[in-house]
Every structure is written in C-alpha cells, then in structure tokens.
Amino acid sequence: MISSESLEKEAAKNSAKTIALPVKFTEKKYIVTFIFVTSLFLCWGIALSMGDVLNKHFQNVLGLTKSQSGLVQFSIFGAYAIMGIPAGLFIKKMGYKNGVLLGLTLYALGAFLFIPAANLASFTYFRMALFVLACGMATLETVAHPFAAALGDQQTSDQRINFAQSFNAVGTIVGPLIGTHFLFSVDQQASNELFSVKQLYIWIGIIIAGIAAAFAFVKVPALADPHNGPVGVAPAAGTSKKLFRHKNFVWAVVAQFFNVAAQAGTWAFFINYGHEVMHYTDVKAGNMMALFMVMMLAGRFVGTALMRFVAPNKLLAAFAIGNVLMCLLVAQGWGWTSYAALLMINFFFSIMYPTIFSLGLKDLGPHTQQGSSFIVMGMFGGAVFPFIMGRLADTSVATAYYLPIVCYLVVFLYGYRLYKLR
DSSP states (O other): OOOHHHHHHHHHHHHHHHHHSOOOSSOGGGHHHHHHHHHHHHHHHHHHHHHHHHHHHHHHHHOOOHHHHTHHHHHHHHHHHHHHHHHHHHHHHHOHHHHHHHHHHHHHHHHHTHHHHHHHTOHHHHHHHHHHHHHHHHHHHHHHHHHHHHSSOGGGHHHHHHHHHHHHHHHHHHHHHHHHHHHTSHHHHTSOHHHHHHHHHHHHHHHHHHHHHHHTTOOOOOOOOGGGOSTTSOOOTTTTSOGGGOHHHHHHHHHHHHHHHHHHHHHHTHHHHHHHTSOOOHHHHHHHHHHHHHHHHHHHHHHHHHTTTSOHHHHHHHHHHHHHHHHHHHTTTOTHHHHHHHHHHHHHHTTHHHHHHHHHHTTOGGGHHHHHHHHHHGGGHHHHHHHHHHHHHTTOTTGGGGTHHHHHHHHHHIIIIIOOOO
16 A cells, blocks of 8 residues: 555655656647748738838839838838737737738738839829738737747747747848849839839739638637636736736837837838948849848847847847947948948847747736737837938938937847836
8 A cells, every 4th residue: 555655755756847847839739820820920021121122112213212211111110000909909809810810811902002002103002002011910910929929838938939030030031032123123124113013012912812811721729828827827926917017018018119110210221221331233232131131030040049048138138239339330331340230230139029029928917919919009119210210311321320229228228127027
C-alpha cells in the first residue's frame, strides 16, 4: 500500500516537471490559422510601403511638392484613426474571423477604386481610394495582433506577434520592388504613368479578394484570450479595472502615436533622400528602399531572438536610443555615412511597433479587443507627421530627419520607465 507521504512526493515531482516545461510558441491545432493570420501582416506591409513609392510617383506625375505628397500618408494613417474603434467593436461582436474578412473586403475595394481615380487623373480621388484601402488595413491590424496573441500562451505572445510582424517586414520589401517596377521603370515612363498605377492596383485587388475567399473556408478553433489568464485560474489582479486605468496601455497609445509618426516620415522621404543627397535615379532609390526594408526584417528576427534573453521593454528602449543616434547622422547629409545610418533606422525601428502593441495589451483581460483598437488609432501620428516633415524637406530633406528624434525619445521613455504593469 502506498503511503500518503509517497503520493505527495510523487505529486510534487510531477508538478515540478510541469513547471519546468518551456511554454510553446503555439499549439498544433492553431497552425493553419496562424499561417493565415501571418499572411495578413504580409498583405498590409505591401500596401503600406507601396504608399511611399506612390508618394514620389505623384510628385513626378501630378507635380506635387513634398508636403503635398505627404497627404498620401495622411489618407492612409488617417483611416487608422477613424477605423480603429469601429473595427474593434465589430471584432468584439462578430469575432476574429469576420473581422479579417471585413478588412480584406475593404482592402480589395480600395484597390479597385484606383481604376476611376486613374481615369480621372485626380489626386483627391486617389486619396479617397487609399483611404478605403487603409480602412481595410486598419481593420486587419486591429484584428491580427490580438488574434496572433490568442493563438497560444500569453508568455509567448510577444514572440508570436514579432514573428508575424517579420512577415510584415517581408511585405514592406516586396512593396517597393513591385511599385518601382510598375511606376518608375523606363517602359512605364514611356507610356501612360497613371495607367500603370491602375494596372498595379487591379492585380492587388484580385489577389486580396482571392485571399478573402480562401480564408472564408478556414475553420478557426475556439480561442481563449490569453490575456485573461489560464482557464480555471483566478484572473490576475487588475484585469477588472477600466481600460484607461491600465497605465501600460495608455502610454502604449502615446508611444505608438510618436513611433508611427517617425516611421511614416522616415519612409515617406526615403526615395527623396536617395535622389537628392545620394543623387540616385528614382529607380535606384526605389530599389534601395527594398534594402531599407530588408534591414527591418533583419531587425525583427534579431529582436525576436533577443527577447528570449532581454525583457521586451528594455530592448525597445535600447533600439529607440539607437535610432536617435542614427537620425543625428542622417541629418548631416554626409553621403554614404548618413545613408548607411538611414538604412539602420529601419533595423532599430523593426521591433518597436509590435513590441509597443504587445506590451500595451498585457493584462487587459476583457478589454483586449478594445485596447487593440485604441492602439491602432495611435497610428494617427503617421497622418500628421509627414506633412510637417515635408515642409522642412521642401527646403532640405536631410535636415528634416532631425524631427523624428523627438518621437524616438518618447518611445525610449515608454520602454525605459512608462511601461509598468500594475
């Protein structure tokens, strides 16, 4: 007969083994769904970086100044501010899958609206098409981050979101290459340049519509929000608090505003910097933007690996300081030294958006979807900053890169001090 003392010892051993097991990246039952969710990050990455190619293309074709072309980013990121809360409410009521389908539908619709915009040769209509397309992007971003976080344990949610965001970086590499091929190539310059814009976005619309149709047939397993804690365990302290009592969330919205502001300004005038400081052709400067995005991809993979050893908020603060130094070098206009620093900005930027997003969602419990929509709204910084930066860039594109320093200092403060779970 086994004594109660022996049973207790055996139970203690089994418990120790259970505790020692590493937390899985995701579960087998979630793999197909996670692949589709990851593909969404790729899709909006393509559209986002292609907007920066459109920025320079509209300067050439429609005779816009840099500050005027900055309204491309206003149309894109303005949609995030408007669509964030409606998307969050839709997702809370209709679920993650229907949120994805809504986002893809708006994305495809916006792409097809480029047809009448090109026919009318109207910058206003192009901006309207971009706005609808970006409403789809905003919906996808609102759903994809908590969706990816829900596909496993909260302890690995930072890793899952950063991994998925790595494919967003792949999309930002593909976007400039596609955009440069269609919009800056010799053949396109010899023909109707607005027809090339229309042709490009027709193909984008068809592909996105196809992805939506495929995802409609995917069976999504039942999900338990990891931010609510394990089933059968009492919720962590603070999960019953009102949303805006979570300081890590509130400061995440602020940090995301400044982070995306810096990103949008840096990306919007990258091709201009190559053209004016490095004296590249638009084609070469556009192709170099693909390398610029490769640096972000490298940063995402390096950052994801480092998070196994370094706390995400500390790594965020370190990368923010890295970008303050890079912006100081870029603003000097010292040829290849400054251009290399410009490329490195995207390496250090790499982990900022997904890490701020993930940190802001920690311990929100039932407020997770709503919190996600507010953090997406924080991307409105990308709507206003390129116009401000463009006014300075109209005089000197190099000097304009002093402005993002303020933004990266705010991100540093969030990672170093303002991010605290209470």
